[in-house]
Amino acid sequence: SGGGSGSADKGSGHKLVVGFSQVGAESGWRTANTKSVQDAAKKAGIELKFSDAQQKQENQIKAIRSFIQQKVDVIAFSPVVESGWDTVLKEAKDAHIPVILTDRAVDSKDESLYVSFLGSDFVEEGKKAGDWLVKEYAAATGDVNVVQLEGTTGSAPANDRKSGFADAVKGQPKFKVVASQTGDFTRAKGKEVMQAFLKSQPKIDVLYAHNDDMALGAIQAIEEAGKKPGTDIKIVSVDGVKDAFTAMSQGKINYDVECNPLLGDQLMDLAKKVKAGESVPRRIKTEEGTFTPEQATAALPNRQY
Amino acid sequence: MRQQPVLEVRGIRKEFPGVVALDGVDFRLFPGEVHALMGENGAGKSTLIKVLTGVYQADGGEVVLAGERVRVAGPLQAQQAGISTVYQEVNLCPNLSVAENVFIGREPRRFGLIDWAAMRRRAAELVRELDLDIDVSAPLNSYSIAVQQLVAIVRAVDVSAKVLILDEPTSSLDRDEVRRLFAVMRRLRDQGVAILFVSHFLDQVYEICDRMTVLRNGRLEGEYRTGELGQVELVSRMIGAELAGLDQLGGGKRRERTARTGEAFLRADRLTRRGAVEPYDLDIRPGEVIGLAGLLGSGRTEAARLLFGADQSDGGTLRIEGAVTALRGPRDAIAHGIAFCSENRKTEGLVGELTVRENIVLALQAARGWLRPLSRTAQDAYALKWIRALDIRPGNPEALVRNLSGGNQQKVLLARWLITDPKLLILDEPTRGIDIGAKAEIQKLVANLAEDGMAVLFISAELEEVLRLSHRIGVLRDHRMVAQLDNDGELTPERVMATIASGAHA
Amino acid sequence: MKAVTRSRLFWPAAVLAVLLVANLAFTPDFFAVHVRGGHLYGSLIDILHFGAPLILVALGMTLVIATGGIDLSVGSTVAISGALACLHISESADPGGLATLLGALGIALGTALLLGAVNGLLVAKAGVQPIIATLILMVAGRGVAQLITDGQIITVTSDPYKMIGGGYWLTMPFAILLSAAVVLATVLLTRSTALGLLLESVGGNPVASRLVGIRATRLVALVYVFSALCAALAGLMVSSNVSAADGNNAGLWIELDAILAVVLGGTSLNGGRFSLGGTVLGALIIQTLSTTVYTIGIPPETTLVFKAFVVIAVCLIQSPAFRAKLAARGTRTRRTTRPHAAAPTNREVGA
Amino acid sequence: MNANALLTRLRGQIPLLVTAVLLVSMFSVGSAQYDGFFSGQVVLNLLIDNAFLLVVAVGMTFVVLTGGIDLSVGAVVALSTMVSAWLVEQHGWPPLLVIPLVLLMGTAGGWLMGWIIHVFEIQPFIVTLAGMFLARGLCYTISVESISITDPQYTAMAQTRIPLGDLFVSPSALIALLVVAAGFVVLHHTRLGRNVYALGGSEQSALLMGLPVQRTKTAVYAISGFCSALGGVLLTFYMLSGYGLHAVGLELDAIAAVVIGGTLLTGGSGYLLGTLLGVLVLGLIQTVISFQGTLSSWWTRIVIGALLFVFIVLQRLITARRP
Numbered sequence A: 001s002g003g004g005s006g007s008a009d010k011g012s013g014h015k016l017v018v019g020f021s022q023v024g025a026e027s028g029w030r031t032a033n034t035k036s037v038q039d040a041a042k043k044a045g046i047e048l049k050f051s052d053a054q055q056k057q058e059n060q061i062k063a064i065r066s067f068i069q070q071k072v073d074v075i076a077f078s079p080v081v082e083s084g085w086d087t088v089l090k091e092a093k094d095a096h097i098p099v100i101l102t103d104r105a106v107d108s109k110d111e112s113l114y115v116s117f118l119g120s121d122f123v124e125e126g127k128k129a130g131d132w133l134v135k136e137y138a139a140a141t142g143d144v145n146v147v148q149l150e151g152t153t154g155s156a157p158a159n160d161r162k163s164g165f166a167d168a169v170k171g172q173p174k175f176k177v178v179a180s181q182t183g184d185f186t187r188a189k190g191k192e193v194m195q196a197f198l199k200s201q202p203k204i205d206v207l208y209a210h211n212d213d214m215a216l217g218a219i220q221a222i223e224e225a226g227k228k229p230g231t232d233i234k235i236v237s238v239d240g241v242k243d244a245f246t247a248m249s250q251g252k253i254n255y256d257v258e259c260n261p262l263l264g265d266q267l268m269d270l271a272k273k274v275k276a277g278e279s280v281p282r283r284i285k286t287e288e289g290t291f292t293p294e295q296a297t298a299a300l301p302n303r304q305y
Numbered sequence B: 001m002r003q004q005p006v007l008e009v010r011g012i013r014k015e016f017p018g019v020v021a022l023d024g025v026d027f028r029l030f031p032g033e034v035h036a037l038m039g040e041n042g043a044g045k046s047t048l049i050k051v052l053t054g055v056y057q058a059d060g061g062e063v064v065l066a067g068e069r070v071r072v073a074g075p076l077q078a079q080q081a082g083i084s085t086v087y088q089e090v091n092l093c094p095n096l097s098v099a100e101n102v103f104i105g106r107e108p109r110r111f112g113l114i115d116w117a118a119m120r121r122r123a124a125e126l127v128r129e130l131d132l133d134i135d136v137s138a139p140l141n142s143y144s145i146a147v148q149q150l151v152a153i154v155r156a157v158d159v160s161a162k163v164l165i166l167d168e169p170t171s172s173l174d175r176d177e178v179r180r181l182f183a184v185m186r187r188l189r190d191q192g193v194a195i196l197f198v199s200h201f202l203d204q205v206y207e208i209c210d211r212m213t214v215l216r217n218g219r220l221e222g223e224y225r226t227g228e229l230g231q232v233e234l235v236s237r238m239i240g241a242e243l244a245g246l247d248q249l250g251g252g253k254r255r256e257r258t259a260r261t262g263e264a265f266l267r268a269d270r271l272t273r274r275g276a277v278e279p280y281d282l283d284i285r286p287g288e289v290i291g292l293a294g295l296l297g298s299g300r301t302e303a304a305r306l307l308f309g310a311d312q313s314d315g316g317t318l319r320i321e322g323a324v325t326a327l328r329g330p331r332d333a334i335a336h337g338i339a340f341c342s343e344n345r346k347t348e349g350l351v352g353e354l355t356v357r358e359n360i361v362l363a364l365q366a367a368r369g370w371l372r373p374l375s376r377t378a379q380d381a382y383a384l385k386w387i388r389a390l391d392i393r394p395g396n397p398e399a400l401v402r403n404l405s406g407g408n409q410q411k412v413l414l415a416r417w418l419i420t421d422p423k424l425l426i427l428d429e430p431t432r433g434i435d436i437g438a439k440a441e442i443q444k445l446v447a448n449l450a451e452d453g454m455a456v457l458f459i460s461a462e463l464e465e466v467l468r469l470s471h472r473i474g475v476l477r478d479h480r481m482v483a484q485l486d487n488d489g490e491l492t493p494e495r496v497m498a499t500i501a502s503g504a505h506a
Numbered sequence C: 001m002k003a004v005t006r007s008r009l010f011w012p013a014a015v016l017a018v019l020l021v022a023n024l025a026f027t028p029d030f031f032a033v034h035v036r037g038g039h040l041y042g043s044l045i046d047i048l049h050f051g052a053p054l055i056l057v058a059l060g061m062t063l064v065i066a067t068g069g070i071d072l073s074v075g076s077t078v079a080i081s082g083a084l085a086c087l088h089i090s091e092s093a094d095p096g097g098l099a100t101l102l103g104a105l106g107i108a109l110g111t112a113l114l115l116g117a118v119n120g121l122l123v124a125k126a127g128v129q130p131i132i133a134t135l136i137l138m139v140a141g142r143g144v145a146q147l148i149t150d151g152q153i154i155t156v157t158s159d160p161y162k163m164i165g166g167g168y169w170l171t172m173p174f175a176i177l178l179s180a181a182v183v184l185a186t187v188l189l190t191r192s193t194a195l196g197l198l199l200e201s202v203g204g205n206p207v208a209s210r211l212v213g214i215r216a217t218r219l220v221a222l223v224y225v226f227s228a229l230c231a232a233l234a235g236l237m238v239s240s241n242v243s244a245a246d247g248n249n250a251g252l253w254i255e256l257d258a259i260l261a262v263v264l265g266g267t268s269l270n271g272g273r274f275s276l277g278g279t280v281l282g283a284l285i286i287q288t289l290s291t292t293v294y295t296i297g298i299p300p301e302t303t304l305v306f307k308a309f310v311v312i313a314v315c316l317i318q319s320p321a322f323r324a325k326l327a328a329r330g331t332r333t334r335r336t337t338r339p340h341a342a343a344p345t346n347r348e349v350g351a
Numbered sequence D: 001m002n003a004n005a006l007l008t009r010l011r012g013q014i015p016l017l018v019t020a021v022l023l024v025s026m027f028s029v030g031s032a033q034y035d036g037f038f039s040g041q042v043v044l045n046l047l048i049d050n051a052f053l054l055v056v057a058v059g060m061t062f063v064v065l066t067g068g069i070d071l072s073v074g075a076v077v078a079l080s081t082m083v084s085a086w087l088v089e090q091h092g093w094p095p096l097l098v099i100p101l102v103l104l105m106g107t108a109g110g111w112l113m114g115w116i117i118h119v120f121e122i123q124p125f126i127v128t129l130a131g132m133f134l135a136r137g138l139c140y141t142i143s144v145e146s147i148s149i150t151d152p153q154y155t156a157m158a159q160t161r162i163p164l165g166d167l168f169v170s171p172s173a174l175i176a177l178l179v180v181a182a183g184f185v186v187l188h189h190t191r192l193g194r195n196v197y198a199l200g201g202s203e204q205s206a207l208l209m210g211l212p213v214q215r216t217k218t219a220v221y222a223i224s225g226f227c228s229a230l231g232g233v234l235l236t237f238y239m240l241s242g243y244g245l246h247a248v249g250l251e252l253d254a255i256a257a258v259v260i261g262g263t264l265l266t267g268g269s270g271y272l273l274g275t276l277l278g279v280l281v282l283g284l285i286q287t288v289i290s291f292q293g294t295l296s297s298w299w300t301r302i303v304i305g306a307l308l309f310v311f312i313v314l315q316r317l318i319t320a321r322r323p
Ligand SMILES: Nc1ncnc2c1ncn2[C@@H]1O[C@H](COP(=O)(O)OP(=O)(O)OP(=O)(O)O)[C@@H](O)[C@H]1O
Pocket: B016, B017, B019, B020, B021, B039, B040, B041, B042, B043, B044, B045, B046, B047, B048, B088, B393, B394, B402, B403, B404, B405, B406, B407, B408, B433, B435
């Protein structure tokens, strides 16, 4: 490395090298996340070693090992799962390479294995969705029948968004989750499952989808059943992708909890600071909001992904 | 008072969907005898053997082994009980070496591990006993069907069992091999082994067997001493009708042959393939039957395969109807009106899962191309015609070929090529496993086809058959065409044998 | 009666019927089909509708399997064709136009033709084992689909395109009609020409097939092309149904479902005899199973356990060996009610 | 034995040699291309990182040699990690009890599948697919979350590094090599092994030759089940966690490794050492990708496919050209 357009090089005289191990490319959200990291690195003049794990933890471990082998300055990665990182992180620590987690935490007991965690909190997202529901139906007296479209069984966002939501509505027996199935985070499955729900459930008031894609699929199913999404069935979802905002502006989604993939700039800043030896907070939350249809309509033109 | 039979079955019944293969058959096998099981194709011989060895479970009746009633659960148990079997279709593992095929399941071991060196050494010895000169560490499928049959025999014989069952072991062997096999059988018999022998060659049966049991249509016809029953009478017991004369058994006089002249349909000039057959010349005129004679492994099959494009020649030229032709594959050959009926019906011939009808029309259909399907009526007509002509049993065109008896499968294969109405018909061991009645029919058929102008290349291990049909005979030895003899009426099997032995032009 | 039960389609059909009836117990109006908004509406329609792409993919797979091969790349082909079509439509000036639609179809099917040809050449000409040959495209193809969509979901709004997978014609979902037409065409193609026989021959005994002069190379290559075309059509259907192309997830694991459908339909993975009707039934069994899971509310955590037991039960019922053993057990237990016949010895040889 | 026999047997090994040579060339190209690639540790890491795959692929080789297929391996691996983590962490069972138990469970599961396949004559594809569903499903019924393992004995296994000069290997890598050696001996020097080949050559013949077909078939699936469970144990050492989504798609990797190694999917022909090479090929492709380090997600897949393509086609061309 070195040379080239290295105008950003300061002090040490060689470009900062960051190794980033991404989970995979399983969704548009993830791709936006990848892109943001890559663009930010370019902008900050940082050499990025990028590796895609294709949803496999073992591939991520391999990638981190190879980063250590290549003696990068900082390692950043989005863990596929929370557990099972101690060994390889210890190796990184032994090689004096600081590690930053993005998007998801690890459950390691040894706090010294990573310097900072930057990203969203899936449980929090589920909670926000639940809170909105509680508020929306504060006045309602009868049962509120909720159907849930879960993410890929066993995946962290699915687990966490489910439990966060459940926590938020726990105290209120009127909220009944009458059906809950996995839609694998995809539109096609979301549509298929919703279609079955519409036939097997006599009364559905609310749909809670673990991501926008499933919600968008479900909307089509609802429309084909001759009902009005957003009116006959209220919809709350997570992610905040552009298509969902469009749907919101048409009144088809009632509430969307943002899960921001654009943490590239923050990550690069963090990497520079860590390399420079500055102290950084252990937990940095990405800037995430929640959107009502009005807010979404306003934000739609600037939405990047 | 005779001694107790080692193996006895009483009232055995075996039914397959739509067919009663065995119906109340009794059968006894005594130590120290060679016992022939006789019957037409589809009479139930192989089925009886499979019931005896536990491949099939009988639907009724009982098996008594050394005086005890038993239920033979499977071939493994049969083997453990001292019954060693060579089944009709070669049932060895083509991917394993010859040595392994001989020893698998009872490999010599040292410290719990297979002793490969000992295994190869002993296999080589055993194989040499039958005068086979083959590399025992080569995979079995690099050898011809005849060699494979011998390997199966070697395996069965070496088990040194109380009972040895041989289901048509000689169907592709030549005289010498048969002689050596009989020597081994006699030795075993003298040691007290009971041998069950199935063959459609009556001469062989009369030569080696002490007694015989005749089956007809799955029923027991009777049990006889070989001396008690003449050949003619035996045949009439087998087919259940009086025979006009021995002449019809196929042992009869040779057919009149008018020598053919004119343009050769096919002419091979120094045609060769490295490692398979040395350069040879051959021409076949329409209406001519050319026989190929030679010992096992002499290269007859391989010479024939070159004429069909089944293997690529790497030297010499082939002319078809005068024009030099390079056959790129069987498809080319078929397009030129050549048909090749392989000696190995199981691996190179039939598609077991398809029906008799489909197997019969397959070659014709392939030649027409997929866009011009034979109508179902046409298919049925072909199938029924040849089922009748060759007496294929069961006569149901929708039966799966896999379920047919060996001889009937062979007839299906023949029918497949006959309906393509070829100009040159290559028949490699076409009468393998076919009963004598049908054999005579087939020989007559071949002669008639030639009479009508078809050229025929006829390969058979049975020299008499070759002599009976051919106008000329090419003699092969060690992959070389050593002579071409005119079958002028004076040619005798002995002279052909002598030519083979001397390897010189006669 | 016996002739009916012996038919190859009897057991798959029986299984399907049992599954459907089981649903009735949980959802009383499961079999009800209404007309709503001019469309047929009901669970049975849904099963056919969502099963349509699987039927298509499994159809192509059947022919591949008949030749003794296997095609793992169908899932990627599904993704690629949907992605290409949606990309073309989304970039065109007139997304709702018929010309655009035809262009999209042409690009998608044309590409599939190419992909199938690559598979076919690898298998038939180069002699690579089918599972590996198609694994290459399975891995790379998913990447290509992502490359086309840039990893995002391409949403399109095109009424004619929507028609393929999500539209209705004569009150029926068009997808059902389309796949029915393809099934019919395939049946005609294989059974009223000699294609079926030749394929079965190649799969049943390749050596013998060569010796009877069947053009096995060409036939095998063509079968992979056909499979890719079916997959591409399925891909169009899937993406059209949701009006979006998802390069990441479209057709994920559909190859397993398709193979399962073929096998449930009674076609052996070893090649040879194949049954298109069986495959259709197999695909419907799988789709009904999913629908059953949704409608009777099996929690996602136990869905797979449930599926495992259903699949095994289905296979056992279909297995002649199992039925024979069951029947034998039945007669034996009935017999044991009287004391054992005092046969002197009835031991198993060498047991 | 004469020279001719030696030659024929050597000729049988040619595909294996070709694969090995291609593997070495791929490694050389990688070394020339990337800094730090040409090191012993990269080679050893191939073993360390793919130990569990190697073990699973050994089991798969047995199955494929009989002409069968085992789709359940990935799920059994996941179930093994899950059961280990669950028992050790949430029930406090000692690892020395848990590991044999898990191995037994895998073996029994495999045995059961083999038994069903043989006795009821159902195609292996479906039976093992059902096994896959069942094993994955059982994972989720234990927990949908991942369970991390903090047990000191597991962490010790995970972090132990056995030095080899300047380099090191993990105990798991050694275990995997041991399994390969054991598999080799069983396949090539015991009756069971030869019966496996015979079964793959022709099941009907094997039956008629009086070979213990049922025993062999169930044994083969039991071995595969055992190897999967052992692979799962090694994976727990590697990941220190149990998770229902571990090893998704591993069955395809294992089958690919076996087939790349020259084993025919139709059975009866192939080598265990080929499987070792196959695993190394897959691992090396992965390593090249990670050293490349600039590929976006989709290019990663495309390049993996392309490398696989080049490898397979070269392998075919070279082996096909010999006389
Ligand atoms: N598995 C099977 N299924 C159905 N029918 C069968 C099966 N095996 C044999 N048969 C039928 O049983 C009858 C007896 O066949 P078998 O093989 O015993 O004859 P064979 O006497 O050995 O004849 P060949 O001389 O031709 O070998 C035949 O009609 C055959 O079609």
